[in-house]
Amino acid sequence: MDSALSTSAAASPMTAAGRLLAVLDAFSPGRRVLTLSEISRKAGLSLTTAHRLAGELVTWGALERDSDGRYRIGLHLLELAALAPRGLELRELAQPFLEDLFHSTRAHVHLAVRDGYEVVYVETLRARGAVSVLSRLGQRWPLHATGTGLALLAHADRDLQEKVLSSPLKRFTPKTVTDPRVLRRTLAEVRRTGIAVAEEQLTLDGVAIAAPIRGRGDEVVAAIGLVVHVDECEPRALVPVITACARGISRTLGAPSAKGTPGAIKGS
Amino acid sequence: MDSALSTSAAASPMTAAGRLLAVLDAFSPGRRVLTLSEISRKAGLSLTTAHRLAGELVTWGALERDSDGRYRIGLHLLELAALAPRGLELRELAQPFLEDLFHSTRAHVHLAVRDGYEVVYVETLRARGAVSVLSRLGQRWPLHATGTGLALLAHADRDLQEKVLSSPLKRFTPKTVTDPRVLRRTLAEVRRTGIAVAEEQLTLDGVAIAAPIRGRGDEVVAAIGLVVHVDECEPRALVPVITACARGISRTLGAPSAKGTPGAIKGS
Numbered sequence: 118m119d120s121a122l123s124t125s126a127a128a129s130p131m132t133a134a135g136r137l138l139a140v141l142d143a144f145s146p147g148r149r150v151l152t153l154s155e156i157s158r159k160a161g162l163s164l165t166t167a168h169r170l171a172g173e174l175v176t177w178g179a180l181e182r183d184s185d186g187r188y189r190i191g192l193h194l195l196e197l198a199a200l201a202p203r204g205l206e207l208r209e210l211a212q213p214f215l216e217d218l219f220h221s222t223r224a225h226v227h228l229a230v231r232d233g234y235e236v237v238y239v240e241t242l243r244a245r246g247a248v249s250v251l252s253r254l255g256q257r258w259p260l261h262a263t264g265t266g267l268a269l270l271a272h273a274d275r276d277l278q279e280k281v282l283s284s285p286l287k288r289f290t291p292k293t294v295t296d297p298r299v300l301r302r303t304l305a306e307v308r309r310t311g312i313a314v315a316e317e318q319l320t321l322d323g324v325a326i327a328a329p330i331r332g333r334g335d336e337v338v339a340a341i342g343l344v345v346h347v348d349e350c351e352p353r354a355l356v357p358v359i360t361a362c363a364r365g366i367s368r369t370l371g372a373p374s375a376k377g378t379p380g381a382i383k384g385s
Numbered sequence: 386m387d388s389a390l391s392t393s394a395a396a397s398p399m400t401a402a403g404r405l406l407a408v409l410d411a412f413s414p415g416r417r418v419l420t421l422s423e424i425s426r427k428a429g430l431s432l433t434t435a436h437r438l439a440g441e442l443v444t445w446g447a448l449e450r451d452s453d454g455r456y457r458i459g460l461h462l463l464e465l466a467a468l469a470p471r472g473l474e475l476r477e478l479a480q481p482f483l484e485d486l487f488h489s490t491r492a493h494v495h496l497a498v499r500d501g502y503e504v505v506y507v508e509t510l511r512a513r514g515a516v517s518v519l520s521r522l523g524q525r526w527p528l529h530a531t532g533t534g535l536a537l538l539a540h541a542d543r544d545l546q547e548k549v550l551s552s553p554l555k556r557f558t559p560k561t562v563t564d565p566r567v568l569r570r571t572l573a574e575v576r577r578t579g580i581a582v583a584e585e586q587l588t589l590d591g592v593a594i595a596a597p598i599r600g601r602g603d604e605v606v607a608a609i610g611l612v613v614h615v616d617e618c619e620p621r622a623l624v625p626v627i628t629a630c631a632r633g634i635s636r637t638l639g640a641p642s643a644k645g646t647p648g649a650i651k652g653s
Contacts, residue, residue, distance in 0.1 A: 196524065
């Protein structure tokens with residue numbers, strides 16, 4: 118399930134499949150509408166090949182063509198993406214808890230999973246008038262600079278942790294932790310407390326607080342996060358609500374550690 | 386942008402691109418996790434070809450392989466689907482209004498667009514303990530049997546309306562309108578009132594109420610819908626809130642007809 122350390126592990130452009138996928142990869146958050154010549158250039162394909170493959174993707178529904186002849190991502194990809202068990206299926210199970218968290222805190226709410234060395238947001242609820250955030254549904258960020266990323270990294274395999282700790286840690290703000298020794302201590306603290314706090318790591322003014330979500334085998338499968346303005350809120354005040362919410366989602370997923378009835382005391 | 390009247394217009398299975406896309410199309414809401422031989426059978430490909438193509442899709446991130454060797458849809462498709470202007474981008478703009486609608490009504494909330502002869506849900510907010518609904522994010526339903534579908538069909542090109550009216554109208558419940566003359570009157574009523582009501586058309590017990598959302602050119606680009614239990618609520622009582630919400634989203638999209646300041650009277 119882990120991809121390479123790079124952002125996107127493209128299939129070989131030499132195969133027919135690789136050429137088709139390169140057409141899709143020409144699209145990005147900053148390039149949502151492309152002409153045929155832009156697709157051809159970004160994908161490294163001749164105009165003729167790009168035209169033929171884009172045509173097949175339009176027929177299939179992965180691309181749409183507007184009245185100006187430009188291409189954009191189509192709805193059939195959403196239909197397929199909705200089938201991803203770790204994506205929109207997880208989102209659907211978690212949704213009532215995310216709503217509760219959103220309306221009890223009025224902060225930005227994230228649901229994220231780890232994909233290789235990155236965190237991918239599978240749900241984002243945006244609070245109006247709150248601190249600005251970079252994360253968008255479907256987008257990827259490095260694990261070390263986000264609250265949900267830290268919660269996921271702290272509970273990942275030791276091998277994966279070591280690979281992240283030994284790779285260059287990208288700096289986003291003057292406060293981003295880029296020293297592996299500091300990051301190692303942070304991860305131990307996340308495991309000890311069950312909560313990750315990322316203060317101004319990805320954007321100045323933003324504090325992220327996150328908690329892990331566990332699955333049927335009690336393994337960490339996702340993380341839930343809140344982002345608030347650094348001056349607006351003491352992040353520690355949000356620990357009880359985010360813990361309760363993470364437990365609720367874990368219980369829905371069948372996690373054994375989240376199954377105790379609240380208030381029940383086992384044993385004598 | 387319109388696909389054929391069939392549910393999915395597959396690319397030719399004879400081309401290399403068509404074979405790759407057939408592997409993805411082997412997955413469906415009822416078949417989210419597949420073995421290689423299931424993929425091979427559903428896609429009509431040899432085991433060798435299915436293995437090679439599934440491998441390329443795993444490398445690219447469109448598929449993931451679990452520890453049992455079974456395949457499922459991966460997160461890279463969500464990343465791409467998030468770039469669809471009519472999908473998750475629209476959802477992001479509409480989200481605050483959908484939240485308001487959800488919390489003021491406690492009903493199921495849908496945001497949908499038309500894709501060919503079907504309605505596709507690009508956002509679904511589920512109310513706990515409310516009437517059961519079939520619609521899921523990314524799923525497709527016929528236009529004539531859903532509230533959002535009726536709102537979209539009533540404002541579609543006349544040609545498209547005639548094609549739907551002259552095609553067989555699938556029955557989902559004993560109350561589903563399958564007589565094209567009745568459907569024609571319903572569509573005229575939707576245009577006259579600005580509201581679509583679908584009572585027990587897709588499921589018994591469910592009433593859907595929907596309103597169109599307009600874009601920059603004042604054309605209908607999407608629809609917003611609520612689903613409530615038939616005994617729970619007088620659908621007409623929901624008209625003001627859904628109208629206000631549809632206007633808010635239309636204004637955010639730049640629709641000229643939704644730009645007037647509330648209460649302002651132009652001219653003398």
